[in-house]
Amino acid sequence: MTKWLETHLPKVVLAPSFIAVLVFVYGFIAWTAWVSLTRSRLLPRYEIEGFIQYERLFASPRWDTAMNNLFIFGALFIIIAMVLGLLLAILLDQKIRTEGMIRTIYLYPMALSMIVTGTAWKWILNPGLGIEATVKSWGFESFSFDWLVNPDFAIYTVVIAAVWQSSGFVMALFLAGLRSVDDEIIKAAQVDGIPTWRIYSAIIIPSMGPIFMSAFIVLAHLAIKSFDLVIALTGGGPGYATDLPATYMYAMAFSRGDIGQAASSAMIMMLVVFAIVVPYLYSELRAKND
Amino acid sequence: MKRTAFAAVSAFAFMASNVAVAEPQAEVLHWWTSGGEAKSVAVLQEEFASKGGTWTDMPVAGGGGDAAMTALRARVLAGNAPTAVQLKGPAIQEWYEEGVLADISSVADANGWADVLPESIANHMKCEGTWCAAPVNVHRIDWIWANADVLEANGVAMPTTWDEFNAAAEKLQAAGVIPLAHGGQAWQDATVFEAVALGILGPEGFRKAFVDLDPDTLTSDGMVAVFDQMRKMRGYVDDNFSGRDWNLATAMVMNGEAAFQIMGDWAKGEFLAAGKVPGEDFLCQSTPGDGFLYNVDSFAMFTVDGDDKKAGQDLLAELIVGQNFQKVFNLNKGSIPARVDVALDEFDSCAHTSSEDMNASSANGSLLPSYAHGMALRGAQAGAITDVVTAHFNSDMSSADAVQMLADAVANSM
Numbered sequence: 004m005t006k007w008l009e010t011h012l013p014k015v016v017l018a019p020s021f022i023a024v025l026v027f028v029y030g031f032i033a034w035t036a037w038v039s040l041t042r043s044r045l046l047p048r049y050e051i052e053g054f055i056q057y058e059r060l061f062a063s064p065r066w067d068t069a070m071n072n073l074f075i076f077g078a079l080f081i082i083i084a085m086v087l088g089l090l091l092a093i094l095l096d097q098k099i100r101t102e103g104m105i106r107t108i109y110l111y112p113m114a115l116s117m118i119v120t121g122t123a124w125k126w127i128l129n130p131g132l133g134i135e136a137t138v139k140s141w142g143f144e145s146f147s148f149d150w151l152v153n154p155d156f157a158i159y160t161v162v163i164a165a166v167w168q169s170s171g172f173v174m175a176l177f178l179a180g181l182r183s184v185d186d187e188i189i190k191a192a193q194v195d196g197i198p199t200w201r202i203y204s205a206i207i208i209p210s211m212g213p214i215f216m217s218a219f220i221v222l223a224h225l226a227i228k229s230f231d232l233v234i235a236l237t238g239g240g241p242g243y244a245t246d247l248p249a250t251y252m253y254a255m256a257f258s259r260g261d262i263g264q265a266a267s268s269a270m271i272m273m274l275v276v277f278a279i280v281v282p283y284l285y286s287e288l289r290a291k292n293d
Numbered sequence: 294m295k296r297t298a299f300a301a302v303s304a305f306a307f308m309a310s311n312v313a314v315a316e317p318q319a320e321v322l323h324w325w326t327s328g329g330e331a332k333s334v335a336v337l338q339e340e341f342a343s344k345g346g347t348w349t350d351m352p353v354a355g356g357g358g359d360a361a362m363t364a365l366r367a368r369v370l371a372g373n374a375p376t377a378v379q380l381k382g383p384a385i386q387e388w389y390e391e392g393v394l395a396d397i398s399s400v401a402d403a404n405g406w407a408d409v410l411p412e413s414i415a416n417h418m419k420c421e422g423t424w425c426a427a428p429v430n431v432h433r434i435d436w437i438w439a440n441a442d443v444l445e446a447n448g449v450a451m452p453t454t455w456d457e458f459n460a461a462a463e464k465l466q467a468a469g470v471i472p473l474a475h476g477g478q479a480w481q482d483a484t485v486f487e488a489v490a491l492g493i494l495g496p497e498g499f500r501k502a503f504v505d506l507d508p509d510t511l512t513s514d515g516m517v518a519v520f521d522q523m524r525k526m527r528g529y530v531d532d533n534f535s536g537r538d539w540n541l542a543t544a545m546v547m548n549g550e551a552a553f554q555i556m557g558d559w560a561k562g563e564f565l566a567a568g569k570v571p572g573e574d575f576l577c578q579s580t581p582g583d584g585f586l587y588n589v590d591s592f593a594m595f596t597v598d599g600d601d602k603k604a605g606q607d608l609l610a611e612l613i614v615g616q617n618f619q620k621v622f623n624l625n626k627g628s629i630p631a632r633v634d635v636a637l638d639e640f641d642s643c644a645h646t647s648s649e650d651m652n653a654s655s656a657n658g659s660l661l662p663s664y665a666h667g668m669a670l671r672g673a674q675a676g677a678i679t680d681v682v683t684a685h686f687n688s689d690m691s692s693a694d695a696v697q698m699l700a701d702a703v704a705n706s707m
Contacts, residue, residue, distance in 0.1 A: 062705045065680050131533035152535035154687050241535050242687030257359045259672035
């Protein structure tokens with residue numbers, strides 16, 4: 004009996020969570036996939052009708068906008084947050100005296116919820132209340148900064164707010180990475196008289212590959228899931244200029260009683276996530292097998 | 294005649310017997326949770342309790358009813374629907390098609406609903422001929438509100454055509470007043486759009502376009518003209534309108550920053566709450582053009598088990614359409630009673646205008662459901678139209694493109 008327990012205990016302990024994940028993650032993915040093939044409206048129906056919901060989805064200009072926004076927002080958000088985070092981390096790494104305090108200050112935005120960030124930036128960027136009004140009140144009457152209410156630029160305000168929120172976190176990640184690089188190598192390079200920027204670009208940053216990967220994965224899933232920030236900052240507006248796939252799905256499922264359409268958009272969102280995560284998992288697994 | 298009388302008597306007897314056996318129970322799902330609205334619901338609650346019933350309140354706030362609908366969906370899927378649910382427009386028929394609505398024809402016939410409700414409103418309360426919902430109020434959508442002092446100071450009269458409106462707006466703009474107070478939220482864009490559409494297309498054209506979704510009307514020259522007018526309206530709005538809530542826009546009219554607002558009669562509540570007097574401080578008038586766009590709140594009755602719950606449902610339906618509740622509720626909410634035989638002595642002048650116009654338009658067939666507030670179309674179609682309206686209003690899209698997009702979006706939403 005004890006022997007049996009010894010060999011099977013891990014499986015017994017893991018079984019409940021395994022079953023829960025099987026049902027609540029993969030089970031519901033399968034359910035959503037099924038519903039996305041039906042003509043469900045208010046309540047789910049189960050007669051399969053083919054790919055009609057996907058045809059409707061790809062014919063919808065609003066979905067086009069949402070996907071474009073996802074790519075603009077995702078690319079800019081990930082790149083800017085990583086570059087800014089790395090820069091901050093390198094500057095902090097110069098053994099300055101108040102590092103502890105500055106690190107805390109830069110990390111704090113991460114402690115705020117996206118709703119708070121969105122609301123604060125909504126007021127800051129509002130042309131009648133925030134930056135534009137302030138600069139105008141200083142006497143620069145022609146100053147204009149109306150991105151928030153300009154449909155062509157509104158998506159970039161979402162990028163600004165998201166970068167503000169996340170770059171401190173990325174900085175912390177990179178800082179840990181910088182510190183984990185073997186001191187001996189750096190000292191050896193310094194003895195050889197190699198300039199600091201070369202040490203960073205040729206030794207430290209290349210040895211931080213895994214950190215880049217985790218930062219990328221964390222930021223990418225934040226970008227794809229982004230919902231609350233857009234709702235708080237622009238409400239998807241002006242018009243639907245800042246709609247993202249997640250807000251599109253929410254509108255279809257909960258405001259319009261169009262569950263089939265919502266399910267098909269959810270499936271596409273999942274495929275986008277897969278397209279990013281699967282190559283990563285694949286490379287990880289291959290690295291382990293080698 | 295004899296048969297109706299017999300039906301009425303037997304229905305009443307049936308109801309009375311029910312009441313005698315079981316204590317009426319009602320669980321009511323609604324999203325009237327803000328100050329004035331909550332007070333209005335409490336009136337119904339008290340009345341229900343005074344008739345010996347037990348009321349279980351189920352308020353679900355948030356998202357303009359979205360959260361309540363999610364709760365309803367969960368309850369219905371679990372096979373445990375509430376007795377009555379705040380639902381309106383074609384959503385009632387949509388739920389009926391899911392097979393979960395009850396038949397309250399006995400109450401309706403016993404109380405002669407058919408005689409006291411305008412026909413087009415009564416039709417919303419019926420599911421394939423039987424009564425399945427009870428109307429609470431009538432909000433008018435096509436109102437134009439104005440600051441009386443601002444109009445007087447600039448020598449502008451209330452406009453009766455859209456050309457007059459444009460002329461007035463340009464005059465006001467030149468004088469440094471914001472002509473139109475507006476909040477850039479999709480539903481507010483849609484509210485202005487449908488008021489413009491009613492004026493330009495006329496009641497018949499409006500019905501064809503937004504009730505029947507007739508493709509020819511949707512792509513007609515009239516529709517291009519509607520979008521042209523919307524483009525002009527965009528110019529009369531201040532730069533800072535994006536995302537503004539409707540009540541803040543109302544406040545702009547109140548404090549003289551802006552001259553006009555196009556909004557349903559819940560805006561009146563804001564004026565009255567600030568102590569403004571209709572006809573003196575602010576003016577109300579229907580938007581240019583004929584017709585009347587209504588938004589009728591109602592309670593749909595869901596199928597429930599047990600005599601006590603059925604008795605509660607019948608009692609609730611009777612009270613909702615009863616004279617007393619219709620009067621007290623609508624005095625609180627700023628709308629007008631759905632039944633036409635309620636004395637309006639205590640109501641203000643705007644409500645009188647609204648009531649007279651409703652009766653007149655009901656008689657000549659121009660009493661029409663509001664598309665922007667979910668009375669004319671199902672969610673998917675109404676949403677598709679709103680997407681186009683708000684995309685056009687918030688960009689420099691041409692009217693011809695917008696009309697083409699409108700037709701495509703409607704076809705795609707089916």
